[in-house]
Amino acid sequence: AQSVSQHNHHVILSEAASLELGCNYSYGGTVNLFWYVQYPGQHLQLLLKYFSGDPLVKGIKGFEAEFIKSKFSFNLRKPSVQWSDTAEYFCAVNPSSNTGKLIFGQGTTLQVKP
Amino acid sequence: DGGITQSPKYLFRKEGQNVTLSCEQNLNHDAMYWYRQDPGQGLRLIYYSQIVNDFQKGDIAEGYSVSREKKESFPLTVTSAQKNPTAFYLCASQSPGAFPFEQYFGPGTRLTVT
Numbered sequence: 001a002q003s004v005s006q007h008n009h010h011v012i013l014s015e016a017a018s019l020e021l022g023c024n025y026s027y028g029g030t031v032n033l034f035w036y037v038q039y040p041g042q043h044l045q046l047l048l049k050y051f052s053g054d055p056l057v058k059g060i061k062g063f064e065a066e067f068i069k070s071k072f073s074f075n076l077r078k079p080s081v082q083w084s085d086t087a088e089y090f091c092a093v094n095p096s097s098n099t100g101k102l103i104f105g106q107g108t109t110l111q112v113k114p
Numbered sequence: 115d116g117g118i119t120q121s122p123k124y125l126f127r128k129e130g131q132n133v134t135l136s137c138e139q140n141l142n143h144d145a146m147y148w149y150r151q152d153p154g155q156g157l158r159l160i161y162y163s164q165i166v167n168d169f170q171k172g173d174i175a176e177g178y179s180v181s182r183e184k185k186e187s188f189p190l191t192v193t194s195a196q197k198n199p200t201a202f203y204l205c206a207s208q209s210p211g212a213f214p215f216e217q218y219f220g221p222g223t224r225l226t227v228t
Contacts, residue, residue: 009154032215044157044204044219090156099164100145100208100215101172104157 002027004093006105013081014113021076021108023091032094033074034102035065039087047089050074061085083114117141118220120205125225127199135190135223137205145208146188147217150174150201157204163188192225199227 007022025031035047048059055067065076074091091105118139127133139146145164149157159172163182177196182188192199202224206217 004156006156034216036219043221044206046216049216092157094215100217101147101159101162102157102215102217104149106154106156 002093002095002103004091004103004105006089006091006108008108009106010109010111012111012113015083016080017112019076019078019081019085019110021089021091021110023074023076023105024072025074025091025093025095025103026072027093027095029095033065033067034092034094035059035063035074035076036090036092036104037087038090044090047076081110081112083112086110086112118205118207118218120203120220120223122223123221125223127225127227129227130194131227132191132193133199133225133227135192135203135205135225137188137190137220139186139188139205139207139218139220141207141209141218142185143207143209143218144185146182147206147208148172148178148180148188148190149204149206151204151222152201160190160203192227199225201225 004025032051034049036044037047038044048057050057050067058064063078089108092102121136147162148160151157158174160178161180163169179191204222205220208217
């Protein structure tokens with residue numbers, strides 16, 4: 001079955017530390033990839049997306065992600081986190097261009113200490 | 115303002131009662147989705163609808179039912195057959211023309227069944 005795995009369930013960082021959240025998926029075909037973020041008390045919102053072209057994509061708030069096809073990975077990065085980045089982060093994969101269904105990972109809770 | 119509304123924000127029910135969660139969108143999107151979010155499990159797809167008067171089961175449809183009589187509305191009924199209904203429910207919509215299929219989420223309804 002198609003699945004998405006996020007390796008880190010709970011990450012605690014100090015402000016200004018660098019962030020990398022792992023995401024791997026199991027699907028051999030063409031995929032579209034997403035990272036969503038859920039800030040406390042807010043809607044789930046899109047951070048960034050990849051569907052073709054440059055495998056390094058940039059999103060909002062200084063986040064970026066790199067698609068490595070050979071590793072089936074789409075890791076999220078940020079060079080220097082802020083307290084306001086405290087949130088839950090979800091990786092999602094659209095494994096078929098025929099439907100818009102997304103498969104989500106388990107989520108990673110990021111806590112940034114001021 | 116365009117967006118997705120879900121009501122109510124919090125809902126409490128007794129075991130054995132059916133309950134209907136509302137989801138309305140004014141984005142003119144064709145596709146709508148219902149997810150369930152549980153801690154450590156990410157978002158799991160309950161039902162989705164790509165067009166009015168048509169809907170499909172997702173990965174965890176048992177104990178749930180939906181209807182799609184209008185483009186802007188996609189209510190979800192949690193029936194008494196759902197064994198573990200207490201959860202956070204998210205509704206999303208999507209424009210099929212907006213490749214690569216970004217989904218827009220509502221604020222969610224937290225259902226507690228005792």
